[in-house]
Structure formats: structure tokens, C-alpha cells
Amino acid sequence: MTLGVLLSTTRIPGPPGLPLLGSMFDLKRDPLGTYLSGHREHGDVVRFTAGPPGLRVELFGIYSPEGVQQVLATQAANFRKENVFYEEIRQSFGNGLLTSQDEDYQRQRRLIQPLFTRRRVDGYADAIGLETEHLVERWSAAPGGAVDAVDEMSRFALRAVARILFGADLEAALDAVRVNFPVVAHYVTARGFSPKSIPRSWPTPGNRKAMAAERSLYEVCDTIIAQRAAAGGESEDLLGLLAAARGEDGERLDPTELREQVLIFLLAGHETTATSLTFALHLLGHHPEVQRRAREEVDALLGDGRRPTAADYNGLPYLTMVLKEAMRLYPAAPAVGRLAVQECVIGDTVIPAGANVMAAAYVVHRHEKHWPDPERFDPERFTPEAEAGRHRYAWFPFGGGPRACIGQHFSMLESVLGLAGLLRAFEVEALDPRDVPLTHGITLEATGPVRIGLTRR
Template sequence: MSLTNSPSRPAPGPRTDIPGPAGLPVIGSLLDLRRDSLGAFLRAQREHGDVVRLEAGPPGLRSVFFAVFAPEGVQQILASQAANFRKDHPLYEEVRQAFGNGLLTSQDADYLRQRRLVQPLFTKRRVDGYASAVTTEADAVAARWRSAGGAVDLVPEMNRLALRTVARILFGLDVEAAVEAIDRCLPVVNDYVVRRAYNPLKMPRDWPTPRNLRAREVTAELNALCDRIIAERRTAAGKGSADTPDTDDLLSLLAAAGNEEDGTLDATEVREQVLIFLLAGHETTATSMAFTLHLLARHPEEQSRIRDEIRQVLGEGTPTAADLDRLPRLTRAFKESMRLYPAAPVVSRRAVAATEIAGFAVPAGADVVVAPWVTHRNPALWEDPERFDPDRFTPEREAGRHRYAWFPFGGGPRACIGQHFSMLESVLALATLLRSHELTAVDQDVPVAAGITLQAAGPARVRLRAV
């Protein structure tokens, strides 16, 4: 029998029955996500695959979203179809409300204009010039450790170091005045943002609740601090004053940034960029440095090899930007730490139009998340994924891996503008501390939780021995 004229069957379309956990009656996966969102995402991938549907909340207030874990899907969302996945997730809206519409949250023409204005401040040559600020602050920590001895908790230690470093780079000699207020106010705003972003019953911001009033108070204090320093910079620059604290600090460069197409940033826009840099530029780096040191404290043989490399390369000299490429073993350990403890463990987007991901239909308007925390632990991509193994990041092994198997800095057109700065700051600071101290872990495991960034939910204490 001839089949020449038989009608052909249409190709099957994408599946709409996306698998996922059933959760509890009425509230779905709400409790699991509230108690341990990172663990919930890991279980979802292990039990249901690389595209998972999750539901959380009671009927009428239920949130439905899709988690994508395979590197091919991550690439689609962050890079190849990035225009279809916008930063319209509730978390980004709360960050906008709290910190303004800076590079982290802006979109479309606003984002492109800001990126063009700010990009020249993050060229490799410019960032390399910040190395002395990094080593100044790291040397101060090393000196304090030598005099104090005993044990320290790496979480507050690295948070303070990273905050002082980014404040020095932003504000120049105004670092002392800035650090105290930022250290006190920023955690309050961060907690407020996260609670609101994931609460289906949000109180209006203008209601005089204790939490609203406290958030409003500290936000106003941060804004006033930035506005005062910006005004002082612009006044001094307008007068051509020789008393300008430091015309090469990032704040002065931001205030002066401009081109014919995009104009300049006004005072409010400068402040919004500064607040975003403070948020994204110190918490993420602090997390990465703290976990790198803690992992090395738990792996003394690797720590010893890295210390030998540091001493061979640096001797007694001060680390510079030129030393970054000369410390490959330390760099590999830092990258492995960011694999195990990515500072941005979950990244959210919203689909503009219906699309297909890994054979599944994702509807228009759907909230979509990708999770470095999960992709970085996928045993199909990483052998024995919970094991600390810096040699995963030799050039040969990196070249053989999917680009989005490891993405602590995001990717695509919205990749972190401060990636080189984070690497420079972290490697030089870690080299300074490890050259002078041997660390031994007191706490073997450090619990974590997902906020705006990855948060240590317990201490990461180490014993110090000057060497």
C-alpha cells in the first residue's frame, strides 16, 4: 500500500504538564520554600528534573513559578533569549523601591543608558587601579588578627573587610563616616526587602507599622549620607578645590560620567548607583571570601599549597593587580568556593512571551528562576558535587564544560559589571590574609539561607595562627 498521499501527523508540541512537587494541601510548597528554599530547589531538581513547576500559597494568593536548572535552559533565559525574560519579579520591584532604579534593577532604555555611562568606570585598567584600596584594608585586618590571635568568625570579619573596601573605593577618604551608617542600616533594608518580596500579604509601605517605620528611617539615613557626600564632591569639583578628598574615587567618577548621547547622571541617579554598588559590591564579595577561607580552613593541605604559591609569587611585597594571573591555585580555590556557595544562589526573571524550554511550554507572564545553587551541584555536570576540589577549574577542565554549568556572575547582556573587580578584590585580599595566617576550622558546617544574596545562617569560626 502506498503512503505517498497519506496525511502527515503534526509534530508534537511542547509539553504543558510540567512536573513538580505536590506540596501540602491548600498552601502547596510554601512551608518548604520558607524554611529552606535552597534545599527545596535541590530536591525539586533531583525528584522532578531540570524544569520544575512550583506552587506556593493559598488559593487566591497562590504564586506559581518555574525553576530551570539545566545549563542549556539557563543560557536561554540569561543570554540567547534574554529579551524575553525581564526583571519584573517581585524581588526586583522591592529592591527598586528600597534602593532606587540602578543597574541591578533598571531595564530597557534606562538600563542601556546607565550601562553606557557606568561601563568606563569598570574597565580592566580602571579596576586594576583599585588594588591599593583592597590591600590597604586587607593589611589592616591581617594586622588586627596578628595582635588579637585566638578565633574569629569569618562572616562578620569578611563583611567588614568588603564593606570598608567598597566604601573606600566609592567614597575615598570619607570611608570612616560612611562605614558605620552602612553597616548598621543596610541589613535592616535587606531583611525588609526579602520579607516583602516573598510575602503574599504585603502591608502598604505607607502604613505606620513598626517594620515600615524602621525601614523608612534607615533608608532615609542611607539616602542622606550618599546625598551629602555627592553634594560635597560636586561643590568641591565646581570650585576646582584642591581640598577635594579624592577625585579618583568611584563616586567622583560617577558624578562626572557623561557623553553626548546619554548626558550625565543627576544627583538622584548617582545615589541610586552608589546604593546598588554598596548592596551588590560588598555582600557578594564578603560571602565568597568568607566561604573560601572557611573551606581552606577545613582543607589544610590545600591551604598549605596555596600559601606556598602566595609566598613564591609575592615574597614580602604588596600584592598588585599584575599578580592576579600569577596566583592560579588561589584563583581556582576561589572559583570552587563560588561553585559551592554562589553569592546569588537564585536569580529571578519573568517571561514576556510564551516560550519553550527543554521541551516544556512556559506561558507568557510566568515567573522563572534559575538557581546556581542547584546547577552547581548537578552530579551530571560535577562529579561528587559536594566535594571541595579547586582543580575542577584548571583551564583544561573549564574548557570542556558548558558555559552555564558555572555562572556565579550571571551571564548574557545582564552579566555582573563588577566581575573583574570582585575577582581582583577577593584574590588580593585572600592572598594578604593567607600569607600571614594559618586557619583551622572550628565550625565544620555553616548553615545558609537565601536572601537578596546568600546569607550565612550560623557562624564560620576559625582559629588563627600567625605564620
């Protein structure tokens, strides 16, 4: 036993949990609350154990901005996407930009990065505006003047990203994606959080259902890709741009790689944005004065009723602050996992080689050293002066370091312009208590509806 391993088993504090199962039930019942209580009781690095002897898993929660910076940025090479959760995503959605590593990742990033420059992403604003207009029409006819923001924002974000990906083929893909995507995502989550999963090849009802959903997703993507290839020519939707992308030596994405990138973009591009929009509306509904100020900004810029453009994004600084504060309290990626390759030190704690570590935005975004009165909703935390005075990793909803989310400007653009269109059309009222029951799978999830009352302006 090395000195580091010895220290790791004696120095890292954490909840004792049950004698045989550790914190397994707490992590399953209330993972976010368990992370938070672990931080408050044991500090910035917390060791959890879960599962019966022989299947026990250790998880090291990293809860300081400085520790997160080590994991995601300064020592990123030592913290790899080789844990069980990422492997389950690879098995179901393919080895796209979210899950690939080393040469595969570098090659994909070289090919795809030019499609996510700010100028290129700004070109998607019209599609976002069109889907926002459709949503306003839909909400204007909402029974009882109320909607479930969880379902509605998921639908909106999925339609927007699918329109940008597939263009004219939007409707051909949408039904298959809407029906099958949640099935696969929940299957991945269940397997990723289980101490031991049965083989995917076993013909259990759960496996069969998930495999059928995977096949349906693959088929709709493969069909559209094959039709595009047969038709020739180029299209300006994201799938067309991906197919046309070439590296310096002429390298390109083959059809399987195209499908994998499309699935990853669907996964990362709609669930995260939907979460941010859901809770932004929920918080605005609980804080009418903040809503009034945000609406005044929107009306001053877009009072003529025109469709918002990318140029309007910078003209909505307060609405952007509202969104950022919602993303602080409800980060769409509440915890990011990695596997430590070599023994290292975070703070004054030795992390052993082979350890599963978790950089938890949900906890760091509530760290009282960086966020006074952390549960209070206050968009003023995100003035330019306040942001400049904080640690870079006190707020990291899009990750950081060399694996920072390639689509963060797209997500912000879609969220700000979408919110602007909705606030121009409606006054919103939160119909549920401020504290919504939460859990997390691939992304943060409300465990029930988040109801919003609507008054047409």
C-alpha cells in the same frame, strides 16, 4: 486557555506540597534544599506552588545550563526584571544598574561601563591591599585566636568598596552604611519572598524601622554628593568618576541617579564578595592540603612582604581556582529571578507567559552531568582545560548574557588579593562542621556564624 498554558499545568513536574499551602513552608524553612530536592526528584525544570488559594504563587525552577543560557542570554529579552523581588529592590535602593531596564539600563551602562574596564579596576588594588593589611592587624589581636568569618568578611568587603567609592569620605559614610544597610536588605528580602506584603506606607513598626534606615542611607549619600558638587573639581574615587562620567551627547547622572548607583554598588559590591571570601576560608580550613598548596603559591610570589598589586592577580592561578570552586559550592547569588513575557519552551517544557522563573546557580553548580561528585571540594575542576570543556553556563556566579555583572573582575581581584594577604599572614582552621546551615535573601547567607581559628605565621 492556550495550548501552552494547558501544557504548562499538566506537563511541568514539581513537588505537590501541602493541599492548601503548596511548598510555602518548605521554601521558607529551607529554600536551597527545596530547590535541590526538586531537581533530583523532578528534573531540570520544576514547578513550585506556594501560598494559600487567592494568593498562590507559581515559581518555575530552571536547573540546566542550557535552560539558564536561554533565560540569561539567548532569550534574555523575554525574561525581564519585573518580578516582585526586583521591584522591592527598586523601591529601597533605587533604579540603578542592577534593576533598571530598557533605555534606562542602556543609558546607565554606557556611562558606567568605562569605569569598570580591567585597567580601571586594576587601579583599585591598592585600596584592597590597604584594607587587607588593616584586617591582618585586627585578626592578630583577635580574642582566643578565632573570628566569625561572616562578620569579618562583611566588614572587610564593605570597607574596601566604600573606600573605592568614597575615598577620603570613607569614614563619614561607613557607620551609616554598616548600621542601616542590613536593615534595608532584610526588609527587601522579607517583602520579596512574601506572597502578599502590606503597603510600605502603613505605619507598622517594621515599615517605620526600614523607612528610617532608608532615609539615613539616602542622607549620607546625598550629603557627600552635594559636598562634592559644591567643592568642584574631580576626584579619582568611584563616586568622583561617576559624577564626571559623560555620554557622547554630554548626558550625565543627576544627583538622584548618582545616589542610586552608589547604593547598588554598595549592595552588589560587598555582600557578594563577603560571601565568596567567607566560604573560601571555611573550605580552606577544612582542607589543609589545599591550603598548603595555595599558601606556597602566595609565598613564592609575595614572600617579600610587599603589598599585592593588580599585576599579581595572574600570578595566583591556584588560589583563583580555589576561589572559583568555593563560588561553585557557595554562589553568592544562588538564584536569579525573571518574569517570562511570552510563552516559551525550555528543554521540552512549555513555560507560560507571565511565569516567574528562577535560574538557580546553587542547583546548576551541583548538576551531576556537569559536576561529578558535586559536593566534593576540588579546585582542580577549574584548570583552564577543565573550564574549556564545560558548558558556559554550568558555572555562572556573575550571571551572564547582556546583564552579566559589570563588577565581576573587581570581585575576583578583591577576593584573590584579599585571600592572598590573609594566607600569607595566617594558617586558618575551620571550627564549624563542613555543612553550614544556609538560606538566601538578596545573597546567599549562613544562618549562623562561620568560625575560623587563626594561627599567626
